[in-house]
Amino acid sequence: xxxxxxxxxxxxxxxxxxxxxxxxxxxxxxxxxxxxxxxxxxxxxxxxxxxxxxxxxxxxxxxxxxxxxxxxxxxxxxxxxxxxxxxxxxxxxxxxxxxxxxxxxxxxxxxxxxxxxxxxxxxxxxxxxxxxxxxxxxxxxxxxxxxxxxxxxxxxxxxxxxxxxxxxxxxxxxxxxxxxxxxxxxxxxxxxxxxxxxxxxxxxxxxxxxxxxxxxxxxxxxxxxxxxxxxxxxxxxxxxxxxxxxxxxxxxxxxxxxxxxxxxxxxxxxxxxxxxxxxxxxxxxxxxxxxxxxxxxxxxxxxxxxxxxxxxxxxxxxxxxxxxxxxxxxxxxxxxxxxxxxxxxxxxxxxxxxxxxxxxxxxxxxxxxxxxxxxxxxxxxxxxxxxxxxxxxxxxxxxxxxxx
Amino acid sequence: xxxxxxxxxxxxxxxxxxxxxxxxxxxxxxxxxxxxxxxxxxxxxxxxxxxxxxxxxxxxxxxxxxxxxxxxxxxxxxxxxxxxxxxxxxxxxxxxxxxxxxxxxxxxxxxxxxxxxxxxxxxxxxxxxxxxxxxxxxxxxxxxxxxxxxxxxxxxxxxxxxxxxxxxxxxxxxxxxxxxxxxxxxxxxxxxxxxxxxxxxxxxxxxxxxxxxxxxxxxxxxxxxxxxxxxxxxxxxxxxxxxxxxxxxxxxxxxxxxxxxxxxxxxxxxxxxxxxxxxxxxxxxxxxxxxxxxxxxxxxxxxxxxxxxxxxxxxxxxxxxxxxxxxxxxxxxxxxxxxxxxxxxxxxxxxxxxxxxxxxxxxxxxxxxxxxxxxxxxxxxxxxxxxxxxxxxxxxxxxxxxxx
Numbered sequence: 001x002x003x004x005x006x007x008x009x010x011x012x013x014x015x016x017x018x019x020x021x022x023x024x025x026x027x028x029x030x031x032x033x034x035x036x037x038x039x040x041x042x043x044x045x046x047x048x049x050x051x052x053x054x055x056x057x058x059x060x061x062x063x064x065x066x067x068x069x070x071x072x073x074x075x076x077x078x079x080x081x082x083x084x085x086x087x088x089x090x091x092x093x094x095x096x097x098x099x100x101x102x103x104x105x106x107x108x109x110x111x112x113x114x115x116x117x118x119x120x121x122x123x124x125x126x127x128x129x130x131x132x133x134x135x136x137x138x139x140x141x142x143x144x145x146x147x148x149x150x151x152x153x154x155x156x157x158x159x160x161x162x163x164x165x166x167x168x169x170x171x172x173x174x175x176x177x178x179x180x181x182x183x184x185x186x187x188x189x190x191x192x193x194x195x196x197x198x199x200x201x202x203x204x205x206x207x208x209x210x211x212x213x214x215x216x217x218x219x220x221x222x223x224x225x226x227x228x229x230x231x232x233x234x235x236x237x238x239x240x241x242x243x244x245x246x247x248x249x250x251x252x253x254x255x256x257x258x259x260x261x262x263x264x265x266x267x268x269x270x271x272x273x274x275x276x277x278x279x280x281x282x283x284x285x286x287x288x289x290x291x292x293x294x295x296x297x298x299x300x301x302x303x304x305x306x307x308x309x310x311x312x313x314x315x316x317x318x319x320x321x322x323x324x325x326x327x328x329x330x331x332x333x334x335x336x337x338x339x340x341x342x343x344x345x346x347x348x349x350x351x352x353x354x355x356x357x358x359x360x361x362x363x364x365x366x367x368x369x370x371x372x373x374x375x376x377x378x379x380x381x382x383x384x385x386x387x388x389x390x391x392x393x394x395x396x397x398x399x400x401x402x403x404x
Numbered sequence: 405x406x407x408x409x410x411x412x413x414x415x416x417x418x419x420x421x422x423x424x425x426x427x428x429x430x431x432x433x434x435x436x437x438x439x440x441x442x443x444x445x446x447x448x449x450x451x452x453x454x455x456x457x458x459x460x461x462x463x464x465x466x467x468x469x470x471x472x473x474x475x476x477x478x479x480x481x482x483x484x485x486x487x488x489x490x491x492x493x494x495x496x497x498x499x500x501x502x503x504x505x506x507x508x509x510x511x512x513x514x515x516x517x518x519x520x521x522x523x524x525x526x527x528x529x530x531x532x533x534x535x536x537x538x539x540x541x542x543x544x545x546x547x548x549x550x551x552x553x554x555x556x557x558x559x560x561x562x563x564x565x566x567x568x569x570x571x572x573x574x575x576x577x578x579x580x581x582x583x584x585x586x587x588x589x590x591x592x593x594x595x596x597x598x599x600x601x602x603x604x605x606x607x608x609x610x611x612x613x614x615x616x617x618x619x620x621x622x623x624x625x626x627x628x629x630x631x632x633x634x635x636x637x638x639x640x641x642x643x644x645x646x647x648x649x650x651x652x653x654x655x656x657x658x659x660x661x662x663x664x665x666x667x668x669x670x671x672x673x674x675x676x677x678x679x680x681x682x683x684x685x686x687x688x689x690x691x692x693x694x695x696x697x698x699x700x701x702x703x704x705x706x707x708x709x710x711x712x713x714x715x716x717x718x719x720x721x722x723x724x725x726x727x728x729x730x731x732x733x734x735x736x737x738x739x740x741x742x743x744x745x746x747x748x749x750x751x752x753x754x755x756x757x758x759x760x761x762x763x764x765x766x767x768x769x770x771x772x773x774x775x776x777x778x779x780x781x782x783x784x785x786x787x788x789x790x791x792x793x794x795x796x797x798x799x800x801x802x803x804x805x806x807x808x
Contacts, residue, residue, distance in 0.1 A: 053737040054730030054755070084723055086756035119723030120757045305709070305795075306803055313804035319488055319523030326458030333457040351458070352490030353524045391709075392804075396797050399713035 016040030027079030057089030276395030316362025420444030431483030461493030680798030712795030720766025
């Protein structure tokens with residue numbers, strides 16, 4: 001089950017960024033399960049990682065390596081998350097880096113490892129080792145779509161986005177691929193995103209732009225509220241096209257907007273492919289006093305099992321939305337000022353049922369596949385948006401039957 | 405669906421506390437849906453109420469009246485929550501108090517109103533008015549079991565508990581009844597608890613004892629994480645048996661323990677009757693640095709849809725428990741020191757899979773109806789426990805189909 005049509009874009013090439021795909025049979029024979037992404041010399045590479053205290057071995061190694069050197073290769077495997085594997089897991093992740101480094105003639109610190117799949121099983125290093133030269137042979141700038149397939153686990157479809165902007169007469173491109181159909185699926189785990197541009201951007205600015213875009217995309221989605229042990233998103237700037245720097249604010253803004261668009265598109269694709277999803281839901285909280293409280297209210301509504309089951313049932317059960325807003329961790333919320341809309345239909349007026357509201361109008365909105373909930377707190381000037389999906393029988397089936 | 409056998413205790417009588425039940429046909433004809441509880445003159449009455457910012461009209465009125473006068477009657481209706489009803493709802497709740505006050509010859513401020521049921525519909529005051537004299541006629545100290553039935557909504561069974569202790573040669577009794585099969589069910593809403601004792605206890609001490617017992621019972625359970633707009637628990641001390649006061653620490657401790665037992669038993673009954681529940685789950689977090697972090701970790705695991713679906717599937721999916729602990733909001737958690745047990749089976753040793761763990765051993769524990777999860781954080785000396793249930797297909801069915 002997934003929401004809306006499955007469409008991969010026609011990717012641009014990102015000069016200097018090549019991708020190679022191979023089948024190591026880590027979990028299933030014949031499945032594309034190893035992807036290598038090459039960053040050219042002189043590229044800038046930044047990342048954001050899961051805040052789960054139990055972060056997986058590859059996440060720990062990737063963070064270390066990023067601090068030690070400029071990455072030349074990303075090594076991604078599916079079918080095994082190398083999480084909950086203790087010291088052995090760290091050794092295995094490092095081994096993979098050393099093997100690929102030897103293959104490519106770089107140092108192990110120049111490799112960033114990423115794993116996604118079953119938690120708690122030892123990583124089959126030998127299987128990965130066996131296909132590294134095949135992945136190397138396969139390296140090509142034209143491989144974005146195939147790599148988008150190669151990083152999937154329980155996803156029902158590949159997720160990709162692309163954008164191009166003009167910076168001082170030069171075309172700058174951004175490509176992204178991602179995987180994930182829940183904030184966590186701890187046996188076949190996690191959200192991964194790989195984004196690359198041919199722009200030339202120095203490290204600190206690139207890191208700041210990635211953080212900003214993450215806060216406008218991956219950090220605003222939820223399927224089940226469970227944060228993965230393996231989440232990571234990497235942004236590569238190959239530096240083969242125009243330079244973007246602090247001195248040119250127009251170019252910076254244009255690039256940030258394009259990056260936001262690419263990453264938001266990937267984030268939305270993950271929600272639409274959420275486990276058991278039948279609806280795509282946008283929750284906007286307006287007139288909040290702070291961004292924190294806007295997000296708190298948005299996620300409290302997005303995580304409510306009662307709101308999510310009502311969405312699944314296409315039931316305009318406004319009392320459930322109201323109760324979720326009321327239990328959000330917001331100080332001194334004046335409920336008598338709150339207004340709530342379902343699509344264009346106002347359901348709550350000044351904290352109570354809108355007298356003009358009719359069930360028929362609410363039900364018409366809820367019958368749609370794309371649903372917008374707007375909550376006006378009347379406390380300040382901040383607005384923020386989160387995206388989520390519904391809670392269906394299929395969610396329970398997928399997660400209750402997963403290991404059996 | 406509910407967990408374990410359905411057993412109401414043989415209630416003691418609480419001298420001075422009489423209960424009357426009537427059928428007003430608020431939602432369904434013939435159903436017992438109005439309960440009046442009489443507190444004798446000289447009784448002490450205290451309450452705890454929902455912290456949801458959208459608290460229902462009866463909750464607002466009950467809090468006001470409790471501050472203004474010593475209650476003589478509680479008036480409870482099911483079938484309509486009188487929540488999300490704005491000023492009209494406050495007027496309706498106050499009207500009910502005035503009508504019962506006139507019937508009983510007391511002031512309206514001596515009445516506490518409680519409502520549970522559909523949100524957002526006007527309270528049918530006339531229907532309630534029509535049966536107040538019947539409820540008055542029915543008042544009896546022997547009516548605890550019938551009153552336990554009379555406050556139910558979507559509950560599949562009545563919930564009651566009773567205890568007796570000896571205080572300085574006198575028998576002191578505690579009775580309690582409760583309703584609820586989720587922290588919230590916003591159309592037929594809420595958790596309500598009514599507890600009475602014949603002990604004589606002054607107001608401040610009684611309030612403190614109720615808060616303590618609530619923190620050891622109702623504030624430690626969750627079905628779906630959604631806090632209701634109507635939750636309330638009332639404790640009446642009729643003062644017809646022994647006095648309990650600060651001067652007699654042994655009696656205070658004995659009473660608090662008995663009160664905890666009664667309220668914990670009611671709280672457990674609510675979890676066991678949780679929507680779609682097939683398991684009763686106790687989560688103990690030990691060696692936490694603070695009580696807050698013990699509760700945070702406990703509830704994060706208890707609310708995880710992935711842990712809950714694994715419980716439903718009897719799947720010893722320890723990675724999901726570990727990931728939930730890791731995302732709990734606890735500063736500087738040292739995951740390498742964490743140990744986790746499923747029943748008596750250690751699944752996580754020092755933050756990783758216990759090498760001695762076998763799936764067979766884990767699955768045997770998960771196949772039980774009563775499941776204990778113990779999480780040792782190795783950070784301090786505090787222990788706390790929360791109780792929850794699983795997430796089943798029936799939960800989705802109940803909440804997706806509820807209004808159709």
